[in-house]
Amino acid sequence: MKTSIHKYCAIFFAAITISSCTKVDVPVETELTPSNFPTTTQQFILASGAAYAQLRGSFAQSYWQMQTLSTDEAIMPARAGGWRDGGRYQQLHYHSWNADLPQVQDAWTWGFGTISTCNRIIATFATAPDNAAKATTIAELRATRAMMFFFMMDLYGNIPVVTTFGSADKPATMARKDVFNFIEKELNEVIPNLSTVVDQTTYGRPTQFTAYAILAKMYLNAEVYTGTNRYNDAVKMCDNIIQSGKFALEDDYLKMFYPDNGPKVKEFIFAIPYDHALAQGEQFSWYSLHPALQAKYGLLYRLSNPCSTIPSYYAQFNDPNDIRTSLWLIGKQYDFAGNPIIIKTTKKGLDASYSGPDPTAPVDFQLTFTPDLTLVDVPTFEVGGDELGKAKGIRNNKYYPDVTATDRNQSNDVPVFRYADVLLMKAEAILRGATPTNGETALSLVNQLRAKRKAATWSSVDLPNLLQERARELNWETWRRNDLIRFGKYEEAWGYKTDNDANKRLFPIPSAELILNPKLKQNTGY
Numbered sequence: 001m002k003t004s005i006h007k008y009c010a011i012f013f014a015a016i017t018i019s020s021c022t023k024v025d026v027p028v029e030t031e032l033t034p035s036n037f038p039t040t041t042q043q044f045i046l047a048s049g050a051a052y053a054q055l056r057g058s059f060a061q062s063y064w065q066m067q068t069l070s071t072d073e074a075i076m077p078a079r080a081g082g083w084r085d086g087g088r089y090q091q092l093h094y095h096s097w098n099a100d101l102p103q104v105q106d107a108w109t110w111g112f113g114t115i116s117t118c119n120r121i122i123a124t125f126a127t128a129p130d131n132a133a134k135a136t137t138i139a140e141l142r143a144t145r146a147m148m149f150f151f152m153m154d155l156y157g158n159i160p161v162v163t164t165f166g167s168a169d170k171p172a173t174m175a176r177k178d179v180f181n182f183i184e185k186e187l188n189e190v191i192p193n194l195s196t197v198v199d200q201t202t203y204g205r206p207t208q209f210t211a212y213a214i215l216a217k218m219y220l221n222a223e224v225y226t227g228t229n230r231y232n233d234a235v236k237m238c239d240n241i242i243q244s245g246k247f248a249l250e251d252d253y254l255k256m257f258y259p260d261n262g263p264k265v266k267e268f269i270f271a272i273p274y275d276h277a278l279a280q281g282e283q284f285s286w287y288s289l290h291p292a293l294q295a296k297y298g299l300l301y302r303l304s305n306p307c308s309t310i311p312s313y314y315a316q317f318n319d320p321n322d323i324r325t326s327l328w329l330i331g332k333q334y335d336f337a338g339n340p341i342i343i344k345t346t347k348k349g350l351d352a353s354y355s356g357p358d359p360t361a362p363v364d365f366q367l368t369f370t371p372d373l374t375l376v377d378v379p380t381f382e383v384g385g386d387e388l389g390k391a392k393g394i395r396n397n398k399y400y401p402d403v404t405a406t407d408r409n410q411s412n413d414v415p416v417f418r419y420a421d422v423l424l425m426k427a428e429a430i431l432r433g434a435t436p437t438n439g440e441t442a443l444s445l446v447n448q449l450r451a452k453r454k455a456a457t458w459s460s461v462d463l464p465n466l467l468q469e470r471a472r473e474l475n476w477e478t479w480r481r482n483d484l485i486r487f488g489k490y491e492e493a494w495g496y497k498t499d500n501d502a503n504k505r506l507f508p509i510p511s512a513e514l515i516l517n518p519k520l521k522q523n524t525g526y
Contacts, residue, residue: 038128044137045205047124051117051144052204053279056272058110060282060414062103064478066155066507069093071480072313072494073471074396076287076306077373080385083306090381095499099508099526108510111152112160118145119165139193143206146186147214147416153179153225154482157506157523172519173509177226180218187211198246200263203273209247210270212240213417220425221486224505231434238426239437241269247419249452253323259402259411269417276405284399284476286408289329290391292343292367296335297401301408308393310495311371316468322455324472329395333367341367345387352376352386369394375496398476420473423449428466442466449473463487501525 038044068074069092076089083089091097097104118141128134145163152159153176160171161182174182194208218225219234241247248266250256256265262273274282285299287307294303309328317325333341343366348359365387373392376384383392402410427445430436446469447457453473458465467487471480484490491500503525514520 038125038137039131039133041133041136044125044133048121048137048141051114051121051141054110054114054117055144055148056274056279056281057114058106058281059272059416059478060274060284062106063110063151063155064476065089065092066103066107067478067481068476070095070504071484071490072310073475073480074307074309075373075393075495077375077393078380078382079306079390081380081382083304084380084382087381089306093381093495094497095501095504097504097507099511099514099522101507104507105510105512107155107507108152108513111148111155112162114148115145115152115162116165118142118148119163123165135193136195139190140205142186142190143194143211143214146183146190147206147210149179149183149186150214150218153183154221155507156509158521159509160517160520170517170519173521180222180225184215184218187215196244196246203263203268204271206270209241209244210417212237213269213422216241216422216425217417217482220429221482224486229432231429231432234429235426235434235437238422238429241419241422242426242440243438247422249420249423249449251452253453254327254400257398257412258400259404261413265413265415267419268413268415269419269422271413271415273413274409274411276402276407276409276411280409282399282410282412282414283408284412285397285401285410288395289397289401290333290367290369290395292341293333296333296341298403299401300403300406304408305390308369308373308395310373311394312494313471314371314394316471319455322450322472323453324455324475327396327398327475329397330369330371333369343367343387348386350387352384352389367391373495378496396476415477418474418477420449421470421477421479424466424470424473427461428463431461431463431466 038047069076069089075093076083078084078090086102088102091101092103122138122141125134125138149159149161157176158173159179161174161179162171191208191211194206194211195202196208198207198209216234216237219230219237222228222230222233247269250265250267255261256267265271273279286301286304288305289297289303290305291303294301314328314330317328319325335341342364345363345365346360347354347356347363350363350365369391371394373383376382376389383389399410399412399414402412404411423445426440427442430442436442443458443461446461446466449469450457467483467489470483474480481490485505490505491502493500503523506523508526509520509522514522
């Protein structure tokens, strides 16, 4: 049980309650004024909790879907008519979305809502007495706000930048390169006031190393964002993290993503804490696991089953000794005692195309996940409602099921920035022309990671190999779209996708936002 995280979540849950209460007839227990609240570190943490609660909101849902389902990493077809949802997941796969796609609106609302919450809380701290706790907390909120601007810039390109709360003026769209410069300046300003402590006292809030990780991502992608490469700067930011000695590769890759993960994970530079009761929103097992696996994992809720991957993505997991290969469920399925997992059905229930004389004859079907994702109805993105259709697709079990959960929400914290990614970013920057530092080469950095994951080490490495290694290491961690765009692969065909429109590298500004704010300028191609 993640006792420290439960305490953490309880603090932020209380903060949400305080900040969102609308009752006006409750008795006053304590009078809080700018002169007596907040003053201590704990009070500042409590007062800033709403920002982190909002950050948690759509990260593992709409944001994850936009960064993942728009790539070859995952696909969410309809099964038995379920998960059709107006074709929203189908549009992400096909790259046929427009400015009315629900995820486009939800991610925008989540991102700029979190930015607004940071602005509001920073404004409330203006009259609080100056002390170290105030300076650190404001720096953390500004870093969180900068991270959200980075997410929004990555998704939408040219975006508005607002750093004050309560202004009646409608903000205009700022050019992507100017947003980049703003985020860079903001992070460099707050780094001196961010903590260098990496333990449960800072977990879930930005430290100096979070800021370095954001900057490393920005510099690695600078040519995409600004037209100018910054690979040496990317190496410098990675070195700030590597040389700190605060982080290390985990010995057990799989357990890093278990429901009891948290501050003990040596690889997490910044992670979003989730709790099935107090901090909801992480539902990966519910999305990806078949209902027939419920008993195997001892779960108290029924699994949903829509999400899987496609064969070409899974083909990158080609080393059977690599521990990362084992997180995928493929082929015949067994319980932990080695017994086949059996679904009792009929010949017609197993295969809807069966036309024999005994369609209701009973059949015992051993659950078998097949790579095949053949659509039985192309317009509705349907793979079939029979048992064969429901078992199509290789399943991801990275975020291991939470046996303490009573519904679809799990307690697995989700990493945003991880030490393994830092090693791969430095390796890539060197391959792209940056000067090697500290005796580390691209090959030594990649082999350091592969050895820890029990994969065969390499004698050489190039950019195509590195992209595959990123797919193996960082699957379902929201970075695939970012990677494919940087490598010039986002317009390629995969699965049922054939669209190669480079304008789809950016999502559109939501239609509703353009109506509310005429100063916003829509992205090209929409």
